[in-house]
Amino acid sequence: KLYKVPGPLIRSLSSWPRIWSVYKGKSHDDDIVLHHRYGPVVRIAPSMVSVNDPEAIPKLYGIGTKFYKSGFYALAQAHDEEGLLPDPFILTDKALHTRIKKSAANAYSLNGLVKMEAWIDPVTERLFRLLDPYAENQKSLELGDVLSNYAMDAVFALTFGEDMDFLTNGDKSGIQKIIAQATTYLAVGGQIPWVHPFLLGNSFVSRLIFGNTSPEGDIVRLAEIKMAAGLEKESREGPMTFLQQLLLNQASNPSALTDREVVTHSFGNIAAGSDTTATAMRSILFNILQNPDIYETLCAEVRENLTIPVSWSAVKDLPFLSAVIKEGIRLHPSVGMILGRIVPAGGAEICGYHLQPGVEVGVNPWIVQRDPQVFQDPDRFWPERWLEKISSEEQLRLMNRSFLAFGHGAHTCSGRWISTMEIHKLIPSLLLRYDLALSDDGRGYKFVNHWFTVQSGLNVVIRKRK
Ligand code: HEM
Secondary structure, three states: OHHHOOOOHHHHHOOHHHHHHHHOOOHHHHHHHHHHHHOOEEEEEOOEEEEOOOOHHHHHHOOOOOOEEOHHHHHHOOEEOOEEOOOOOOOOOHHHHHHHHHHOHHHHOHHHHHOOHHHHHHHHHHHHHHHHHHHHHOOOEEHHHHHHHHHHHHHHHHHHOOOOOHHHHOOOOOHHHHHHHHHHHHHHHOOOHHHHHHOOOOHHHHHHHHOOOOHHHHHHHHHHHHHHHHHHOOOOOOOOOHHHHHHHHHHHOHHHOOHHHHHHHHHHHHHHHOHHHHHHHHHHHHHHHHOHHHHHHHHHHHHHHOOOOOOHHHHOOOHHHHHHHHHHHHHOOOEOOOOOEEOOOOOEEEOOEEEOOOOEEEEOHHHHOOOOOOOOOOOOOOHHHHOOOOOOHHHHHHHHHOOOOOOOHHHOOOOHHHHHHHHHHHHHHHHHHEEEEEOOOOOOOEEOOEOEOOEEOOEEEEEEOO
16 A cells, blocks of 8 residues: 555656666755655655654664565675675575674674774874875865775774775775775665666676676675785784684684684675765764864864874763764765665554555665754754753754664664774874865865765865974
8 A cells, every 4th residue: 555655656656766866866865855745754666665753763673673674785795606695784584694793793892892993093194194295285185085095994904904005005906996886886776676686686797797707706805815814914913803803703613603704794894894984084074174163172172182193992982072973974874875674574554654565665864864853953063962961861862763874773883883983083183183174165075875975075275283
């Protein structure tokens, strides 16, 4: 009875308007307009429903939910010689997903991460060496690309204990290009997943386009090479790496974690952990540079309390910094389309509408984090809203319940704490070393939403502080 779900007639008849909207990279804007016009539940394609209601989040995504990942995710499957990689991101087998996720949980936990923190500091030092000449000459630079490279080096370094020096070499290996192409394919093709077996899901077509290699295969192979290199250095002194932690887990319970699964986790870190984190960094920097009062307040807190190298223990409880980071991610979540799930057998009631089994349904972080019922003045960058002295306990609870940037429940982002730590260290490091300003008043800043909401044109001038 999907015909009862409101939405434009054309959207109920054909997938093309939805595909076009996604292809343009602006589906978040179109979907916001649709939700304004039709309410919290909108039919955005013949068999796809977008929901804007925090109450629906635990139902769709909570632990124990029967709503499994939609066909959209099948386009993100990666393979090696043995077949499909058990990447938690795409797994619909609940028992396997739970086991795979559990086998690395301690490496992703905050306690585990603190042991890996020291790997980030040399990458930040390298960032300074790259930026210092710009600071000397006060020449404008596009900081966004630099941050992509920084996030890539940081996640490589703490995963394997060595990185590929993207900061110096740029994307020589082509990995960033592969990730960008893969997410565009995922975003657009994922609207009609049945085409995938005829496109890149077909090994003949894939080989025709990419030769004997496959795009995701390149990243898998890289993870294998890095793992082999990491294994050689297994006994080396120094801080713990993600890989070492997984190998310790494997040694204590060999049946719980295979070598292939170790490679898969590492592959996931590279594919899911670089652009997402850089996107958050860009949003935070752009917004503080556009708001001089916020920039001043943040600089005062940071410069009073911290020194370089910025440690997680010193930075994690700075209230204004944490509020700024959360607000930057609220206003510009790194994933900007619905996190699609399939209505289980028997159908489901969502916000008063009955949805049949097989319908794709989801909440979009971009939209739910801009809901004016929850976030006063939702388009405004206003970090203070996250402070206890400004918002009541109840208001904060409601805002936190609507915060979907890292997903929710069983499939919640594994790397949340990795990125939280990286961002909490990076932003103050920049503010301690430099004064920053937008060089074009933010005119060049824009982004395309192809599931990942990667921005470009973060043009800044920096000056070294005394
Ligand atoms: C600001 C940074 C990040 C954001 C906003 C973000 C966002 C997300 C979101 C929304 C999901 C859930 C997708 C869904 O339900 O469909 C997710 C899953 C995931 N993320 Fe992140 N992510 C970030 C950083 C990272 C990092 C640094 C890593 C690893 C180093 C990572 C690894 C993963 C993995 C492995 C999953 C799949 C989890 C599962 O399905 O069980 N992410 N992320």
